[in-house]
Amino acid sequence: MSAPALAAPARRLPAALSAVAALVAIGAAAVWSVQPPAARDTSVPAAEFSAARAFAQVEAIATEPHPVGSAAQDRVREQLLTTLRGLGLTPEVQDTVSVQGAKLSSSAGGAGFAHVRNVVATIPGTASTGRIFLVAHYDSVQVGPGANDDGAGTAAILETARALTSGARLRNDVVLVLTDAEEACLCGAKAFVDQNPLAKDGGVVLNLEARGSSGPAIMFETAANNRRLVDIYGGAPKPVGTSFGVEIYRLLPNDTDFTAFREAGFTGLNSAYIDGAAVYHAPTDVPSAMDIDSLQHHGDNALAVTRVLGAQDLSALKSGDDATYFPAPGLLVRYPGELVWPLAVLALLAVIALGWLARRRGLTDGKRLVKAGALTLVPIIAAPVLAQLYWALLKLIRPGYAEMPIDPYRPGWYRLAIGAIAALVVLAWFVWLRRKTGPATLAVAGLGWLAVLGVVLAAATPGGSYLAALPALAGAIAGIVAVLTRGWWPVLAVTLGGAVAVIILLPTVIMLFPALGLKLGATGAFLAVLLGLALLPVLDLIHPRAENQQGLEALRARRRGALPTLAALLAVVVCTVVGLSVDRFDAEHPTPTHLMYALDADNGTAQWLSDEPVVQKWTSRYVAGDPHTVDATLPAFGPEEMRTGKAQAATLPAPKLTLLSDTRSGDSRVMKLLLQPQRPVRFTTLHVAAGIGVTAATIGGRELTVEKATDGPWGFGFVFHGPPAAGVEVTLTVQTAGKVKFRAMDGSDGLTTLPGFQARPSGVGIVGSHSSELLAVAATYER
Secondary structure, eight states: OOOOOOOOOSHHHHHHHHHHHHHHHHHHHHHHHHHHOOOOOTTTTTTSHHHHHHHHOOOOOOOOOOOOOHHHHHHHHHHHHHHHHHHTTEEEEEEEEEEESSEEEOOSEEEEEEEEEEEEEOOOOOSOEEEEEEEEEOOOOSSSSTTTTTTHHHHHHHHHHHHHHHHHSSSSSEEEEESSHHHHHHHHHHHHHHOOOGTTTTTTTEEEEESSSSSEEEEEESSSOOOHHHHTTTTTSSSSOOOOHHHHHHSSSSOOOOHHHHHHHHHEEEEEEOGGGGGTTTTOOGGGOOOHHHHHHHHHHHHHHHHHHHHGGGGGOOSSEEEEEEEETTEEEEEEEEHHHHHHHHHHHHHHHHHHHHTTTTTTOOHHHHHHHHHHHHHHHHHHHHHHHHHHHHHOOOOOOOOOOOOOOHHHOOOOOOHHHHHHHHHHHHHHHHHOOOHHHHHHHHHHHHHHHHHHHHHHEEEEEEEEHHHHHHHHHHHHHHOOTTHHHHHHHHHHHHHHHHHHHHHHHHOOOOOOOOGGGGHHHHHHHHHHHHHHHHHHHHHOOOOTTTHHHHHHHHHHHHHHHHHHHHHHHHHHHHHHHHOOOOSOEEEEOOEEEEEETTTTTTEEEEOOOOOOTTTTOOOOOOOOOTTTTTTGGGGGGGEEEOOOOOOOOEEEEEEEEEETTTTEEEEEEEEESSSSSSSEEEEEEEOEEEEEEEETTTTEOOOOOOOSSSSEEEESSSSSSTTTEEEESSOOOSSOOEEEEEEEEEGGGGTTTOOOOTTTEEEOTTTOOOOEEEEEEEE
């Protein structure tokens, strides 16, 4: 016979139904807390944000791809200038050359340069104590019109500026910074921070981004010491963000325009909506793909936070620590980072106290606690592993998923399936161990692992400790109340404890699925398991009891107990079948493919290239074989491995490299060169052969500090985006008296005009990659 549960009221069925009904209602409210508000039309007052008005700007901006340096980008820039002048502002264009990163330590592509044209306008304050910078980039990738990324951010800033200029002036200056070349190299933001006088005194940055087409506008990154700024953000109409997300983002290699500001000492917030990521950087990122509720959320929060900041003394905004925060129905819960460790330790002590009390009351013993603690690792490990295997299975069924940047077009049913996998694992584990160790033992073991994880996170990622520590603390307190009381009090206690876990963990699961994608579905499964462990006392209320029954009645009770497990298994199957049925590739949701073309002007040979992990049917007509490195002929791609295939050579000129001057001094030379594309291109590159020491470089008038390059056939190199027709002047100091070998390359659009290219059929599309559809021409020079 197993030990009794923490909460075992006499009227078990009504108690179970009451607890489930309460948690379902709380779960619905928690889900609502991370949904965007409804879009507002043009009838709203002039001083308020209207997604409909902003969307008109999106439609004007995102008519076609407009990468840095393109004629389409010139058109978008004129549209922005006209709009800002119509608001009574005096916008300026910051026309300059920028370099992203002051040092070069790798030959893979090299340093990123660009000829940028930032659009900057100031809304003057009445008695400014500092500057608030509203930042978004107005360029797109080369294959997509960028309606969401970042037409949404640009349009939201324009609509915010319209609302601000329609009302009373703020105390502080608001500077609108619409940057260029974000997609290419983040060079526009870097140019503003390094070269624009408005940036010299720092300030507060609100960066608006998008990495999808829908979902809430999540505040996912902050500068350090963010507590006071988070307090202000918490007063926004619908603040959505989590300090755990900030911690995760800090560990990732991803960057946005916010990076340049943060590294220069600005404080601020970075926000983006990220669901619907299948359109990210793709031709499908068109205005019609946008959920304008997400645009409304972007604008509501940006306008509200700007107005609050606009009235503050910005010199007193800094704080000495980070806040811990997470969304809850109707508010953003937040507390000082200095409470992270006390709460984590308190949670651990509370669980220990619950375990001690449970032993004293005969609900468990030391042996069973140790056994249950060890076996709790089963769901914690098994569910994430099964989630990754599930994604691998989906890719086998639909090979096109392997090339999706983050998620399929309609991932919702697959996410539900992963949640059902986590539920299946927890339920099967619970049914298996319940009679062996007792439900109270399992509850203490589950809360114990949550408490331990809370301490581990406090040490490793403090902003994420609350995810485990607070549910463990609430669950332990609820368990103690349940042990010490009778009647309905235990049910109320475990329901409230479960409610805390639902409010904290359910929104995080919802936000992390689109953030990390199904390819990292293990994270969502892991958090779902933590939620399941926190809800074990409630689960025991639902589970039929067979301990005091004999024979056929006990067997029937055990069978009824298996029904939730079977239901979870059925949910996995149903969600998968429905997901495969609704998420089919078609003309509006094409299978992504990657293809590029490279012509070697040295010998007149050409090749097709693709970096698809699994070669799609359409791509297989161009490339074959195993992936291999192409850095010998295409150093701008570094050590990247690609599949290749022979191509018909087109008649295209290579970039021209002219030696303008050559000053020799002993074993070193100062070489002044002109790198000049001979056709319209998006970028041009230059690399020096490995073994040639380059000690100093000036590219397009910008100096670059040079460090030792990595191993490979080529050493020093750079990529210059949006090069002027007159070419790029390059000055290099090299440690050799002999000839220097260079590899020059440029890249353009125009893949579909090449000989041998066959148009993609309906349902076959282009992956959102910076090298998609690239037409590259390279040549070797000795100077």
